[in-house]
Amino acid sequence: MKLFFSGHNDKYAVEQTMLILFPQERPEYSLEAPGGDNELELHLHTGVSFLTASAVLRRNGRTFHRQCRVRRSPDGTDSVTEDRLRRRTLQRALYWAAVDCLGVEPPWGMLSGVRPVKLPVRAVQNGATFAQAEAEMRTVYRVTETRRSLAMDCAKASLKVKSSLLPNEISLYIGIPFCPTRCAYCSFVSAAGQTNRLIAPYLHVLHEEIATAGVAVKEQGLLIRSVYIGGGTPTTLSARDLFDLLQAIRVAFPLKPNLEFTVEAGRPDTITREKLQAIKSGGGNRISVNPQSMSDHVLCAMGRAHSVKQILTAWELVQAEGFTAVNMDLIAGLPQDSVSGFETSLDQVLSLSPENITVHTLALKRGSRLREEGTRLPGGEEVSQMLDYAWNRLRQEGFSPYYLYRQKFMSGGFENVGWCKLGFESDYNICMMEELHTVLSLGAGGVTKQVRYHEGTIRRFSNPKYPQEYIRDRERILEEKRCFTP
Numbered sequence: 001m002k003l004f005f006s007g008h009n010d011k012y013a014v015e016q017t018m019l020i021l022f023p024q025e026r027p028e029y030s031l032e033a034p035g036g037d038n039e040l041e042l043h044l045h046t047g048v049s050f051l052t053a054s055a056v057l058r059r060n061g062r063t064f065h066r067q068c069r070v071r072r073s074p075d076g077t078d079s080v081t082e083d084r085l086r087r088r089t090l091q092r093a094l095y096w097a098a099v100d101c102l103g104v105e106p107p108w109g110m111l112s113g114v115r116p117v118k119l120p121v122r123a124v125q126n127g128a129t130f131a132q133a134e135a136e137m138r139t140v141y142r143v144t145e146t147r148r149s150l151a152m153d154c155a156k157a158s159l160k161v162k163s164s165l166l167p168n169e170i171s172l173y174i175g176i177p178f179c180p181t182r183c184a185y186c187s188f189v190s191a192a193g194q195t196n197r198l199i200a201p202y203l204h205v206l207h208e209e210i211a212t213a214g215v216a217v218k219e220q221g222l223l224i225r226s227v228y229i230g231g232g233t234p235t236t237l238s239a240r241d242l243f244d245l246l247q248a249i250r251v252a253f254p255l256k257p258n259l260e261f262t263v264e265a266g267r268p269d270t271i272t273r274e275k276l277q278a279i280k281s282g283g284g285n286r287i288s289v290n291p292q293s294m295s296d297h298v299l300c301a302m303g304r305a306h307s308v309k310q311i312l313t314a315w316e317l318v319q320a321e322g323f324t325a326v327n328m329d330l331i332a333g334l335p336q337d338s339v340s341g342f343e344t345s346l347d348q349v350l351s352l353s354p355e356n357i358t359v360h361t362l363a364l365k366r367g368s369r370l371r372e373e374g375t376r377l378p379g380g381e382e383v384s385q386m387l388d389y390a391w392n393r394l395r396q397e398g399f400s401p402y403y404l405y406r407q408k409f410m411s412g413g414f415e416n417v418g419w420c421k422l423g424f425e426s427d428y429n430i431c432m433m434e435e436l437h438t439v440l441s442l443g444a445g446g447v448t449k450q451v452r453y454h455e456g457t458i459r460r461f462s463n464p465k466y467p468q469e470y471i472r473d474r475e476r477i478l479e480e481k482r483c484f485t486p
């Protein structure tokens with residue numbers, strides 16, 4: 001779509017809103033005069049007292065014109081507030097014109113960020129009631145009823161955890177960037193063929209990083225509130241390596257008594273009794289088994305080298321070890337899946353009765369095979385039906401949503417939602433997703449987030465994404481961990 005601006009140059013804000021409304025369109029900034037089809041003109045007039053944004057959208061031979069006018073702050077507002085007001089005014093004019101054109105509103109209305117729950121959380125912390133926070137989502141951001149309900153439940157879970165955090169607590173993430181094969185929707189980098197060769201040198205550096213970070217954490221009197229080992233697929237490691245890793249964590253870090261300790265056992269074909277026992281005896285008490293679908297043909301289409309039967313076998317092994325909580329992931333919108341197929345997958349997962357079920361919406365990541373091959377996928381309406389079914393069935397079965405996030409390029413502009421039975425909210429997921437406190441991240445792909453919640457600042461420190469670079473950059477990584485502060 002060709003874009004023409006006057007009175008402003010807010011490309012980023014406009015493109016974010018475009019992405020919600022016209023995800024297939026790429027913005028083009030043209031020097032020609034406007035007047036053709038598939039064009040957007042966005043004008044801003046900055047008056048003494050008012051900002052007026054006008055959107056003119058020409059599409060499929062029709063023209064949609066909307067205006068948004070807001071009062072400027074009378075007291076010579078600071079530039080940050082003025083910038084925010086200008087962007088929001090432009091986005092609203094564009095949003096209204098686009099909704100007139102499309103005839104439907106996106107599920108999350110005008111909200112474009114990945115963490116929509118922050119909005120009601122912030123409102124409540126600033127003194128609003130939950131009803132007022134929800135009303136703001138409805139009237140200002142035009143969030144639909146189902147999404148508001150998800151966001152409000154997650155906001156309550158977030159505020160509950162926030163009120164229980166101690167100032168010296170942080171969370172710990174460890175990344176294991178290996179998988180047996182690459183799923184079709186994933187842009188994950190570690191090729192299966194490299195795994196065996198890289199695991200030993202990778203673990204060597206990781207153990208050094210754990211020991212180094214542990215010293216810094218102890219010196220500063222910090223306490224680890226929750227641990228999450230993710231990836232990749234941590235259960236790609238042998239039972240011995242898993243046990244040694246968990247043991248190293250326990251030795252290096254001061255851990256809160258009875259802390260939540262999650263290990264992702266993502267791919268069922270990597271799960272064995274020995275590995276589960278190693279996790280259990282190493283202190284892991286929460287595990288995630290991620291079938292994504294319970295249809296063999298869908299598993300095959302997404303590049304998984306395992307069957308539904310293997311998922312059920314893995315489930316039995318997990319049950320036999322008696323973990324405190326088990327999570328299972330499903331994805332709505334996978335290739336070759338249908339609404340009825342997704343419903344059957346969810347029903348089957350529910351019949352296993354895990355404590356947590358995370359329902360993802362397929363996101364077409366850059367570099368994924370699905371995106372490169374342009375595979376046909378269930379459309380937004382089908383994905384919507386899948387998620388509606390999940391929303392109703394999970395609530396019927398006593399599950400509540402407790403954290404959610406959105407990603408770019410998600411089918412239909414929906415979200416990923418963590419659901420749980422009462423009392424089984426994952427502390428780590430809430431703290432990490434809502435950025436409630438500092439998360440120290442070790443290993444390849446680890447992004448340490450230094451959260452100063454009351455100052456409203458977050459700083460990110462990234463380890464290299466690729467295992468080879470992680471091994472190569474050992475010195476720098478260890479030095480950064482020596483200097484770690486929460």
Ligand code: SF4
Nearest residue numbers: 179182183186188232
């Ligand atoms: S298991 Fe997860 S990390 Fe590994 S390839 Fe599949 S989606 Fe990517």
